Amino acid sequence: MDDFNGRTALITGAGRGQGAAHARELASRGAAVVLFDGPQRIESVKYAMATAEQTEEVAAEIRRDGGHAIAVAGDVRFKDDLDRAVKAAEAEFGPVDIAIANAGIWGEIAPIWETTAVAWEETLAINLTGSWNTIQAVAPRMVERNKGSIVLVSSVLGIDEGMAGGAPYSVTKHGIIGLLRNAALELGPHGICVNAICPGFVDTDMHRWQDAYNVMAGRPDGTPEDLVQAARHYAVLKGNKGIEPEQVSKTVAFLLSDAASILTGVVMPVDAGHSIMSRVNQSPVD
Structure with missing residues:
Protein backbone atom coordinates (compact mmCIF):
# COMPACT_ATOMS: atom_id res chain seq x y z
CA MET A 1 0.00 0.00 0.00
CA ASP A 2 1.25 3.48 -0.79
CA ASP A 3 -1.67 5.67 0.26
CA PHE A 4 0.63 7.93 2.32
CA ASN A 5 3.28 8.54 -0.31
CA GLY A 6 4.66 12.05 -0.14
CA ARG A 7 3.30 12.71 3.34
CA THR A 8 5.31 13.36 6.50
CA ALA A 9 4.15 12.13 9.90
CA LEU A 10 5.24 13.13 13.41
CA ILE A 11 4.54 10.49 16.06
CA THR A 12 5.19 11.12 19.75
CA GLY A 13 5.96 8.31 22.18
CA ALA A 14 7.27 6.33 19.21
CA GLY A 15 10.09 4.43 20.87
CA ARG A 16 7.98 1.33 21.48
CA GLY A 17 4.42 0.12 22.02
CA GLN A 18 1.61 1.85 20.19
CA GLY A 19 3.77 4.71 18.96
CA ALA A 20 6.30 2.40 17.32
CA ALA A 21 3.47 0.38 15.77
CA HIS A 22 1.91 3.57 14.35
CA ALA A 23 5.25 4.58 12.85
CA ARG A 24 5.76 1.18 11.23
CA GLU A 25 2.22 1.13 9.85
CA LEU A 26 2.41 4.59 8.28
CA ALA A 27 5.90 3.93 6.90
CA SER A 28 4.69 0.68 5.32
CA ARG A 29 2.07 2.77 3.50
CA GLY A 30 4.60 5.23 2.14
CA ALA A 31 4.77 7.98 4.76
CA ALA A 32 8.05 9.50 5.89
CA VAL A 33 7.94 9.24 9.67
CA VAL A 34 9.56 11.24 12.45
CA LEU A 35 9.71 9.23 15.68
CA PHE A 36 9.78 11.41 18.79
CA ASP A 37 10.59 9.97 22.23
CA GLY A 38 13.01 10.07 25.20
CA PRO A 39 15.13 11.02 26.99
CA GLN A 40 13.03 11.80 30.01
CA ARG A 41 12.98 11.12 33.74
CA ILE A 42 9.54 10.39 35.15
CA GLU A 43 9.63 10.05 38.93
CA SER A 44 6.12 8.61 39.33
CA VAL A 45 6.52 5.84 36.72
CA LYS A 46 7.81 2.48 37.94
CA TYR A 47 8.33 0.77 34.59
CA ALA A 48 11.24 1.59 32.27
CA MET A 49 10.57 4.39 29.81
CA ALA A 50 11.56 4.24 26.15
CA THR A 51 15.06 5.51 25.43
CA ALA A 52 16.46 7.57 22.58
CA GLU A 53 18.39 4.44 21.55
CA GLN A 54 15.20 2.39 21.29
CA THR A 55 13.58 5.11 19.22
CA GLU A 56 16.53 5.18 16.84
CA GLU A 57 16.38 1.38 16.56
CA VAL A 58 12.75 1.56 15.39
CA ALA A 59 13.66 4.26 12.86
CA ALA A 60 16.62 2.18 11.64
CA GLU A 61 14.36 -0.87 11.28
CA ILE A 62 11.94 1.13 9.14
CA ARG A 63 14.81 2.33 6.94
CA ARG A 64 16.11 -1.24 6.56
CA ASP A 65 12.66 -2.23 5.34
CA GLY A 66 12.84 0.45 2.65
CA GLY A 67 10.96 3.20 4.47
CA HIS A 68 11.87 6.74 5.39
CA ALA A 69 12.33 7.52 9.08
CA ILE A 70 14.32 9.61 11.51
CA ALA A 71 14.34 9.66 15.30
CA VAL A 72 14.31 12.86 17.33
CA ALA A 73 14.97 12.74 21.07
CA GLY A 74 12.79 15.00 23.17
CA ASP A 75 10.09 15.41 25.81
CA VAL A 76 6.48 16.30 25.00
CA ARG A 77 6.34 18.41 28.15
CA PHE A 78 8.49 20.97 26.37
CA LYS A 79 7.10 22.61 23.24
CA ASP A 80 10.59 23.70 22.19
CA ASP A 81 11.48 20.01 21.81
CA LEU A 82 8.46 19.45 19.57
CA ASP A 83 9.25 22.58 17.54
CA ARG A 84 12.71 21.13 17.00
CA ALA A 85 11.17 17.85 15.81
CA VAL A 86 8.96 19.70 13.33
CA LYS A 87 12.00 21.57 11.98
CA ALA A 88 13.90 18.30 11.65
CA ALA A 89 10.96 16.79 9.76
CA GLU A 90 10.78 19.74 7.38
CA ALA A 91 14.52 19.66 6.75
CA GLU A 92 14.56 15.93 6.05
CA PHE A 93 11.21 15.23 4.40
CA GLY A 94 9.11 18.37 4.04
CA PRO A 95 6.16 19.88 5.96
CA VAL A 96 4.41 17.72 8.54
CA ASP A 97 1.07 16.55 7.11
CA ILE A 98 0.20 14.09 9.87
CA ALA A 99 0.61 14.11 13.65
CA ILE A 100 -0.17 11.42 16.21
CA ALA A 101 -0.12 12.63 19.82
CA ASN A 102 0.54 9.24 21.33
CA ALA A 103 2.95 9.87 24.23
CA GLY A 104 1.49 8.93 27.59
CA ILE A 105 2.17 7.36 30.97
CA TRP A 106 0.27 5.35 33.55
CA GLY A 107 2.20 5.99 36.72
CA GLU A 108 1.32 5.90 40.35
CA ILE A 109 -1.67 3.77 41.39
CA ALA A 110 -3.29 5.20 44.52
CA PRO A 111 -6.61 6.56 45.78
CA ILE A 112 -7.17 10.27 45.22
CA TRP A 113 -6.40 11.18 48.84
CA GLU A 114 -3.03 9.41 48.63
CA THR A 115 -2.02 10.44 45.09
CA THR A 116 1.18 12.47 45.18
CA ALA A 117 1.47 15.92 43.65
CA VAL A 118 4.37 14.62 41.55
CA ALA A 119 2.23 11.86 40.01
CA TRP A 120 -0.61 14.31 39.29
CA GLU A 121 1.68 16.91 37.73
CA GLU A 122 3.75 14.48 35.66
CA THR A 123 0.72 12.65 34.27
CA LEU A 124 -1.08 15.84 33.28
CA ALA A 125 2.11 17.32 31.82
CA ILE A 126 2.85 14.32 29.60
CA ASN A 127 -0.58 12.98 28.68
CA LEU A 128 -2.58 16.18 28.34
CA THR A 129 -0.16 19.10 28.00
CA GLY A 130 1.95 16.89 25.73
CA SER A 131 -1.01 16.51 23.37
CA TRP A 132 -1.62 20.27 23.54
CA ASN A 133 2.05 20.95 22.75
CA THR A 134 1.94 18.55 19.81
CA ILE A 135 -1.03 20.34 18.27
CA GLN A 136 0.60 23.72 18.85
CA ALA A 137 3.81 22.55 17.17
CA VAL A 138 2.22 21.20 13.98
CA ALA A 139 -0.90 23.35 13.53
CA PRO A 140 0.63 26.63 12.28
CA ARG A 141 2.14 25.12 9.11
CA MET A 142 -0.96 22.99 8.55
CA VAL A 143 -3.09 26.14 8.73
CA GLU A 144 -0.77 27.87 6.24
CA ARG A 145 -1.18 24.97 3.82
CA ASN A 146 -4.88 24.37 4.53
CA LYS A 147 -4.33 20.64 4.96
CA GLY A 148 -3.39 18.13 7.61
CA SER A 149 -4.65 15.40 9.87
CA ILE A 150 -4.11 14.87 13.60
CA VAL A 151 -4.98 11.89 15.79
CA LEU A 152 -4.98 12.20 19.58
CA VAL A 153 -4.69 9.07 21.71
CA SER A 154 -7.21 8.98 24.54
CA SER A 155 -8.58 5.78 26.10
CA VAL A 156 -11.83 4.03 26.86
CA LEU A 157 -11.26 5.65 30.25
CA GLY A 158 -11.67 9.00 28.53
CA ILE A 159 -15.14 8.31 27.18
CA ASP A 160 -17.43 7.89 30.15
CA GLU A 161 -15.76 5.97 32.95
CA GLY A 162 -13.05 6.41 35.53
CA MET A 163 -10.50 4.08 37.04
CA ALA A 164 -10.23 3.60 40.79
CA GLY A 165 -6.65 4.26 41.80
CA GLY A 166 -5.85 6.06 38.58
CA ALA A 167 -7.36 9.54 38.83
CA PRO A 168 -4.51 11.40 37.07
CA TYR A 169 -4.57 9.03 34.10
CA SER A 170 -8.37 9.05 33.82
CA VAL A 171 -8.54 12.85 34.07
CA THR A 172 -6.00 13.31 31.30
CA LYS A 173 -7.79 10.94 28.97
CA HIS A 174 -11.07 12.80 29.54
CA GLY A 175 -9.18 16.04 28.95
CA ILE A 176 -7.87 14.81 25.61
CA ILE A 177 -11.46 14.39 24.40
CA GLY A 178 -12.19 18.00 25.35
CA LEU A 179 -9.01 19.12 23.59
CA LEU A 180 -10.02 17.11 20.53
CA ARG A 181 -13.38 18.81 20.25
CA ASN A 182 -11.94 22.30 20.43
CA ALA A 183 -9.12 21.49 18.03
CA ALA A 184 -11.53 19.98 15.52
CA LEU A 185 -13.78 23.06 15.70
CA GLU A 186 -10.93 25.50 15.23
CA LEU A 187 -8.88 23.62 12.64
CA GLY A 188 -11.76 22.30 10.54
CA PRO A 189 -12.23 25.60 8.67
CA HIS A 190 -8.58 25.27 7.60
CA GLY A 191 -9.13 21.82 6.08
CA ILE A 192 -7.49 19.98 8.97
CA CYS A 193 -9.06 16.84 10.43
CA VAL A 194 -8.64 16.12 14.14
CA ASN A 195 -9.86 12.82 15.56
CA ALA A 196 -9.20 10.66 18.61
CA ILE A 197 -8.87 6.96 19.27
CA CYS A 198 -9.89 5.39 22.57
CA PRO A 199 -8.01 2.11 22.92
CA GLY A 200 -9.12 -0.55 25.35
CA PHE A 201 -6.69 -2.96 26.99
CA VAL A 202 -3.61 -2.85 24.73
CA ASP A 203 -0.74 -5.26 25.36
CA THR A 204 2.23 -2.90 25.91
CA ASP A 205 4.91 -2.23 28.52
CA ILE A 243 -5.31 -5.83 21.85
CA GLU A 244 -2.09 -5.80 19.86
CA PRO A 245 -0.62 -2.35 19.10
CA GLU A 246 -0.61 -3.22 15.41
CA GLN A 247 -4.39 -3.66 15.51
CA VAL A 248 -4.78 -0.14 16.90
CA SER A 249 -2.49 1.21 14.18
CA LYS A 250 -4.85 0.02 11.44
CA THR A 251 -7.56 2.29 12.85
CA VAL A 252 -5.14 5.19 13.23
CA ALA A 253 -4.05 4.81 9.61
CA PHE A 254 -7.68 4.85 8.48
CA LEU A 255 -8.42 8.07 10.38
CA LEU A 256 -5.37 9.69 8.79
CA SER A 257 -6.13 8.47 5.29
CA ASP A 258 -8.00 10.12 2.43
CA ALA A 259 -10.79 7.61 3.03
CA ALA A 260 -11.54 9.46 6.29
CA SER A 261 -11.16 12.97 4.88
CA ILE A 262 -14.77 13.81 5.77
CA LEU A 263 -14.30 12.79 9.43
CA THR A 264 -13.31 15.24 12.13
CA GLY A 265 -14.14 15.44 15.84
CA VAL A 266 -14.64 11.66 15.85
CA VAL A 267 -14.04 9.71 19.07
CA MET A 268 -13.25 6.18 17.92
CA PRO A 269 -13.21 3.29 20.42
CA VAL A 270 -10.64 0.61 19.55
CA ASP A 271 -11.51 -1.68 22.39
CA ALA A 272 -12.80 -5.13 21.36
CA GLY A 273 -16.27 -4.03 22.47
CA HIS A 274 -15.42 -2.78 25.95
CA SER A 275 -17.39 0.45 25.60
CA ILE A 276 -20.67 -1.40 24.93
CA MET A 277 -20.40 -3.68 27.95
CA SER A 278 -22.95 -3.41 30.72
CA ARG A 279 -21.67 -1.94 33.95
CA VAL A 280 -21.64 -3.74 37.26
CA ASN A 281 -20.28 -2.88 40.68
CA GLN A 282 -17.68 -5.56 41.28
CA SER A 283 -17.22 -4.61 44.93
CA PRO A 284 -20.53 -3.41 46.43
CA VAL A 285 -20.35 -2.02 49.94
CA ASP A 286 -23.18 -2.61 52.44
Missing part, protein backbone atom coordinates in the same frame (compact mmCIF):
# COMPACT_ATOMS: atom_id res chain seq x y z
CA MET A 206 2.55 0.24 30.23
CA HIS A 207 0.79 -2.77 31.76
CA ARG A 208 3.86 -4.88 32.50
CA TRP A 209 4.83 -3.91 36.03
CA GLN A 210 3.93 -5.25 39.44
CA ASP A 211 1.38 -2.66 40.55
CA ALA A 212 -0.47 -3.12 37.26
CA TYR A 213 -0.47 -6.89 37.73
CA ASN A 214 -1.92 -6.36 41.22
CA VAL A 215 -4.70 -4.08 39.94
CA MET A 216 -5.64 -6.59 37.27
CA ALA A 217 -5.55 -9.49 39.71
CA GLY A 218 -7.34 -7.68 42.53
CA ARG A 219 -4.69 -8.85 44.97
CA PRO A 220 -1.10 -7.92 45.89
CA ASP A 221 0.59 -10.88 44.18
CA GLY A 222 -0.60 -10.40 40.61
CA THR A 223 1.20 -12.07 37.72
CA PRO A 224 1.47 -11.55 33.94
CA GLU A 225 -1.18 -14.23 33.52
CA ASP A 226 -3.58 -11.97 35.38
CA LEU A 227 -3.17 -9.45 32.54
CA VAL A 228 -4.45 -12.05 30.10
CA GLN A 229 -7.45 -12.80 32.29
CA ALA A 230 -8.14 -9.08 32.75
CA ALA A 231 -8.04 -8.54 29.00
CA ARG A 232 -10.68 -11.24 28.54
CA HIS A 233 -12.95 -9.50 31.03
CA TYR A 234 -12.30 -6.13 29.40
CA ALA A 235 -13.78 -7.09 26.04
CA VAL A 236 -16.76 -8.82 24.47
CA LEU A 237 -15.01 -10.28 21.42
CA LYS A 238 -14.14 -13.95 21.64
CA GLY A 239 -10.53 -14.85 22.36
CA ASN A 240 -9.34 -11.38 23.32
CA LYS A 241 -6.09 -11.63 25.29
CA GLY A 242 -5.14 -7.99 24.95
Whole structure:
Protein backbone atom coordinates (compact mmCIF):
# COMPACT_ATOMS: atom_id res chain seq x y z
CA MET A 1 0.00 0.00 0.00
CA ASP A 2 1.25 3.48 -0.79
CA ASP A 3 -1.67 5.67 0.26
CA PHE A 4 0.63 7.93 2.32
CA ASN A 5 3.28 8.54 -0.31
CA GLY A 6 4.66 12.05 -0.14
CA ARG A 7 3.30 12.71 3.34
CA THR A 8 5.31 13.36 6.50
CA ALA A 9 4.15 12.13 9.90
CA LEU A 10 5.24 13.13 13.41
CA ILE A 11 4.54 10.49 16.06
CA THR A 12 5.19 11.12 19.75
CA GLY A 13 5.96 8.31 22.18
CA ALA A 14 7.27 6.33 19.21
CA GLY A 15 10.09 4.43 20.87
CA ARG A 16 7.98 1.33 21.48
CA GLY A 17 4.42 0.12 22.02
CA GLN A 18 1.61 1.85 20.19
CA GLY A 19 3.77 4.71 18.96
CA ALA A 20 6.30 2.40 17.32
CA ALA A 21 3.47 0.38 15.77
CA HIS A 22 1.91 3.57 14.35
CA ALA A 23 5.25 4.58 12.85
CA ARG A 24 5.76 1.18 11.23
CA GLU A 25 2.22 1.13 9.85
CA LEU A 26 2.41 4.59 8.28
CA ALA A 27 5.90 3.93 6.90
CA SER A 28 4.69 0.68 5.32
CA ARG A 29 2.07 2.77 3.50
CA GLY A 30 4.60 5.23 2.14
CA ALA A 31 4.77 7.98 4.76
CA ALA A 32 8.05 9.50 5.89
CA VAL A 33 7.94 9.24 9.67
CA VAL A 34 9.56 11.24 12.45
CA LEU A 35 9.71 9.23 15.68
CA PHE A 36 9.78 11.41 18.79
CA ASP A 37 10.59 9.97 22.23
CA GLY A 38 13.01 10.07 25.20
CA PRO A 39 15.13 11.02 26.99
CA GLN A 40 13.03 11.80 30.01
CA ARG A 41 12.98 11.12 33.74
CA ILE A 42 9.54 10.39 35.15
CA GLU A 43 9.63 10.05 38.93
CA SER A 44 6.12 8.61 39.33
CA VAL A 45 6.52 5.84 36.72
CA LYS A 46 7.81 2.48 37.94
CA TYR A 47 8.33 0.77 34.59
CA ALA A 48 11.24 1.59 32.27
CA MET A 49 10.57 4.39 29.81
CA ALA A 50 11.56 4.24 26.15
CA THR A 51 15.06 5.51 25.43
CA ALA A 52 16.46 7.57 22.58
CA GLU A 53 18.39 4.44 21.55
CA GLN A 54 15.20 2.39 21.29
CA THR A 55 13.58 5.11 19.22
CA GLU A 56 16.53 5.18 16.84
CA GLU A 57 16.38 1.38 16.56
CA VAL A 58 12.75 1.56 15.39
CA ALA A 59 13.66 4.26 12.86
CA ALA A 60 16.62 2.18 11.64
CA GLU A 61 14.36 -0.87 11.28
CA ILE A 62 11.94 1.13 9.14
CA ARG A 63 14.81 2.33 6.94
CA ARG A 64 16.11 -1.24 6.56
CA ASP A 65 12.66 -2.23 5.34
CA GLY A 66 12.84 0.45 2.65
CA GLY A 67 10.96 3.20 4.47
CA HIS A 68 11.87 6.74 5.39
CA ALA A 69 12.33 7.52 9.08
CA ILE A 70 14.32 9.61 11.51
CA ALA A 71 14.34 9.66 15.30
CA VAL A 72 14.31 12.86 17.33
CA ALA A 73 14.97 12.74 21.07
CA GLY A 74 12.79 15.00 23.17
CA ASP A 75 10.09 15.41 25.81
CA VAL A 76 6.48 16.30 25.00
CA ARG A 77 6.34 18.41 28.15
CA PHE A 78 8.49 20.97 26.37
CA LYS A 79 7.10 22.61 23.24
CA ASP A 80 10.59 23.70 22.19
CA ASP A 81 11.48 20.01 21.81
CA LEU A 82 8.46 19.45 19.57
CA ASP A 83 9.25 22.58 17.54
CA ARG A 84 12.71 21.13 17.00
CA ALA A 85 11.17 17.85 15.81
CA VAL A 86 8.96 19.70 13.33
CA LYS A 87 12.00 21.57 11.98
CA ALA A 88 13.90 18.30 11.65
CA ALA A 89 10.96 16.79 9.76
CA GLU A 90 10.78 19.74 7.38
CA ALA A 91 14.52 19.66 6.75
CA GLU A 92 14.56 15.93 6.05
CA PHE A 93 11.21 15.23 4.40
CA GLY A 94 9.11 18.37 4.04
CA PRO A 95 6.16 19.88 5.96
CA VAL A 96 4.41 17.72 8.54
CA ASP A 97 1.07 16.55 7.11
CA ILE A 98 0.20 14.09 9.87
CA ALA A 99 0.61 14.11 13.65
CA ILE A 100 -0.17 11.42 16.21
CA ALA A 101 -0.12 12.63 19.82
CA ASN A 102 0.54 9.24 21.33
CA ALA A 103 2.95 9.87 24.23
CA GLY A 104 1.49 8.93 27.59
CA ILE A 105 2.17 7.36 30.97
CA TRP A 106 0.27 5.35 33.55
CA GLY A 107 2.20 5.99 36.72
CA GLU A 108 1.32 5.90 40.35
CA ILE A 109 -1.67 3.77 41.39
CA ALA A 110 -3.29 5.20 44.52
CA PRO A 111 -6.61 6.56 45.78
CA ILE A 112 -7.17 10.27 45.22
CA TRP A 113 -6.40 11.18 48.84
CA GLU A 114 -3.03 9.41 48.63
CA THR A 115 -2.02 10.44 45.09
CA THR A 116 1.18 12.47 45.18
CA ALA A 117 1.47 15.92 43.65
CA VAL A 118 4.37 14.62 41.55
CA ALA A 119 2.23 11.86 40.01
CA TRP A 120 -0.61 14.31 39.29
CA GLU A 121 1.68 16.91 37.73
CA GLU A 122 3.75 14.48 35.66
CA THR A 123 0.72 12.65 34.27
CA LEU A 124 -1.08 15.84 33.28
CA ALA A 125 2.11 17.32 31.82
CA ILE A 126 2.85 14.32 29.60
CA ASN A 127 -0.58 12.98 28.68
CA LEU A 128 -2.58 16.18 28.34
CA THR A 129 -0.16 19.10 28.00
CA GLY A 130 1.95 16.89 25.73
CA SER A 131 -1.01 16.51 23.37
CA TRP A 132 -1.62 20.27 23.54
CA ASN A 133 2.05 20.95 22.75
CA THR A 134 1.94 18.55 19.81
CA ILE A 135 -1.03 20.34 18.27
CA GLN A 136 0.60 23.72 18.85
CA ALA A 137 3.81 22.55 17.17
CA VAL A 138 2.22 21.20 13.98
CA ALA A 139 -0.90 23.35 13.53
CA PRO A 140 0.63 26.63 12.28
CA ARG A 141 2.14 25.12 9.11
CA MET A 142 -0.96 22.99 8.55
CA VAL A 143 -3.09 26.14 8.73
CA GLU A 144 -0.77 27.87 6.24
CA ARG A 145 -1.18 24.97 3.82
CA ASN A 146 -4.88 24.37 4.53
CA LYS A 147 -4.33 20.64 4.96
CA GLY A 148 -3.39 18.13 7.61
CA SER A 149 -4.65 15.40 9.87
CA ILE A 150 -4.11 14.87 13.60
CA VAL A 151 -4.98 11.89 15.79
CA LEU A 152 -4.98 12.20 19.58
CA VAL A 153 -4.69 9.07 21.71
CA SER A 154 -7.21 8.98 24.54
CA SER A 155 -8.58 5.78 26.10
CA VAL A 156 -11.83 4.03 26.86
CA LEU A 157 -11.26 5.65 30.25
CA GLY A 158 -11.67 9.00 28.53
CA ILE A 159 -15.14 8.31 27.18
CA ASP A 160 -17.43 7.89 30.15
CA GLU A 161 -15.76 5.97 32.95
CA GLY A 162 -13.05 6.41 35.53
CA MET A 163 -10.50 4.08 37.04
CA ALA A 164 -10.23 3.60 40.79
CA GLY A 165 -6.65 4.26 41.80
CA GLY A 166 -5.85 6.06 38.58
CA ALA A 167 -7.36 9.54 38.83
CA PRO A 168 -4.51 11.40 37.07
CA TYR A 169 -4.57 9.03 34.10
CA SER A 170 -8.37 9.05 33.82
CA VAL A 171 -8.54 12.85 34.07
CA THR A 172 -6.00 13.31 31.30
CA LYS A 173 -7.79 10.94 28.97
CA HIS A 174 -11.07 12.80 29.54
CA GLY A 175 -9.18 16.04 28.95
CA ILE A 176 -7.87 14.81 25.61
CA ILE A 177 -11.46 14.39 24.40
CA GLY A 178 -12.19 18.00 25.35
CA LEU A 179 -9.01 19.12 23.59
CA LEU A 180 -10.02 17.11 20.53
CA ARG A 181 -13.38 18.81 20.25
CA ASN A 182 -11.94 22.30 20.43
CA ALA A 183 -9.12 21.49 18.03
CA ALA A 184 -11.53 19.98 15.52
CA LEU A 185 -13.78 23.06 15.70
CA GLU A 186 -10.93 25.50 15.23
CA LEU A 187 -8.88 23.62 12.64
CA GLY A 188 -11.76 22.30 10.54
CA PRO A 189 -12.23 25.60 8.67
CA HIS A 190 -8.58 25.27 7.60
CA GLY A 191 -9.13 21.82 6.08
CA ILE A 192 -7.49 19.98 8.97
CA CYS A 193 -9.06 16.84 10.43
CA VAL A 194 -8.64 16.12 14.14
CA ASN A 195 -9.86 12.82 15.56
CA ALA A 196 -9.20 10.66 18.61
CA ILE A 197 -8.87 6.96 19.27
CA CYS A 198 -9.89 5.39 22.57
CA PRO A 199 -8.01 2.11 22.92
CA GLY A 200 -9.12 -0.55 25.35
CA PHE A 201 -6.69 -2.96 26.99
CA VAL A 202 -3.61 -2.85 24.73
CA ASP A 203 -0.74 -5.26 25.36
CA THR A 204 2.23 -2.90 25.91
CA ASP A 205 4.91 -2.23 28.52
CA MET A 206 2.55 0.24 30.23
CA HIS A 207 0.79 -2.77 31.76
CA ARG A 208 3.86 -4.88 32.50
CA TRP A 209 4.83 -3.91 36.03
CA GLN A 210 3.93 -5.25 39.44
CA ASP A 211 1.38 -2.66 40.55
CA ALA A 212 -0.47 -3.12 37.26
CA TYR A 213 -0.47 -6.89 37.73
CA ASN A 214 -1.92 -6.36 41.22
CA VAL A 215 -4.70 -4.08 39.94
CA MET A 216 -5.64 -6.59 37.27
CA ALA A 217 -5.55 -9.49 39.71
CA GLY A 218 -7.34 -7.68 42.53
CA ARG A 219 -4.69 -8.85 44.97
CA PRO A 220 -1.10 -7.92 45.89
CA ASP A 221 0.59 -10.88 44.18
CA GLY A 222 -0.60 -10.40 40.61
CA THR A 223 1.20 -12.07 37.72
CA PRO A 224 1.47 -11.55 33.94
CA GLU A 225 -1.18 -14.23 33.52
CA ASP A 226 -3.58 -11.97 35.38
CA LEU A 227 -3.17 -9.45 32.54
CA VAL A 228 -4.45 -12.05 30.10
CA GLN A 229 -7.45 -12.80 32.29
CA ALA A 230 -8.14 -9.08 32.75
CA ALA A 231 -8.04 -8.54 29.00
CA ARG A 232 -10.68 -11.24 28.54
CA HIS A 233 -12.95 -9.50 31.03
CA TYR A 234 -12.30 -6.13 29.40
CA ALA A 235 -13.78 -7.09 26.04
CA VAL A 236 -16.76 -8.82 24.47
CA LEU A 237 -15.01 -10.28 21.42
CA LYS A 238 -14.14 -13.95 21.64
CA GLY A 239 -10.53 -14.85 22.36
CA ASN A 240 -9.34 -11.38 23.32
CA LYS A 241 -6.09 -11.63 25.29
CA GLY A 242 -5.14 -7.99 24.95
CA ILE A 243 -5.31 -5.83 21.85
CA GLU A 244 -2.09 -5.80 19.86
CA PRO A 245 -0.62 -2.35 19.10
CA GLU A 246 -0.61 -3.22 15.41
CA GLN A 247 -4.39 -3.66 15.51
CA VAL A 248 -4.78 -0.14 16.90
CA SER A 249 -2.49 1.21 14.18
CA LYS A 250 -4.85 0.02 11.44
CA THR A 251 -7.56 2.29 12.85
CA VAL A 252 -5.14 5.19 13.23
CA ALA A 253 -4.05 4.81 9.61
CA PHE A 254 -7.68 4.85 8.48
CA LEU A 255 -8.42 8.07 10.38
CA LEU A 256 -5.37 9.69 8.79
CA SER A 257 -6.13 8.47 5.29
CA ASP A 258 -8.00 10.12 2.43
CA ALA A 259 -10.79 7.61 3.03
CA ALA A 260 -11.54 9.46 6.29
CA SER A 261 -11.16 12.97 4.88
CA ILE A 262 -14.77 13.81 5.77
CA LEU A 263 -14.30 12.79 9.43
CA THR A 264 -13.31 15.24 12.13
CA GLY A 265 -14.14 15.44 15.84
CA VAL A 266 -14.64 11.66 15.85
CA VAL A 267 -14.04 9.71 19.07
CA MET A 268 -13.25 6.18 17.92
CA PRO A 269 -13.21 3.29 20.42
CA VAL A 270 -10.64 0.61 19.55
CA ASP A 271 -11.51 -1.68 22.39
CA ALA A 272 -12.80 -5.13 21.36
CA GLY A 273 -16.27 -4.03 22.47
CA HIS A 274 -15.42 -2.78 25.95
CA SER A 275 -17.39 0.45 25.60
CA ILE A 276 -20.67 -1.40 24.93
CA MET A 277 -20.40 -3.68 27.95
CA SER A 278 -22.95 -3.41 30.72
CA ARG A 279 -21.67 -1.94 33.95
CA VAL A 280 -21.64 -3.74 37.26
CA ASN A 281 -20.28 -2.88 40.68
CA GLN A 282 -17.68 -5.56 41.28
CA SER A 283 -17.22 -4.61 44.93
CA PRO A 284 -20.53 -3.41 46.43
CA VAL A 285 -20.35 -2.02 49.94
CA ASP A 286 -23.18 -2.61 52.44
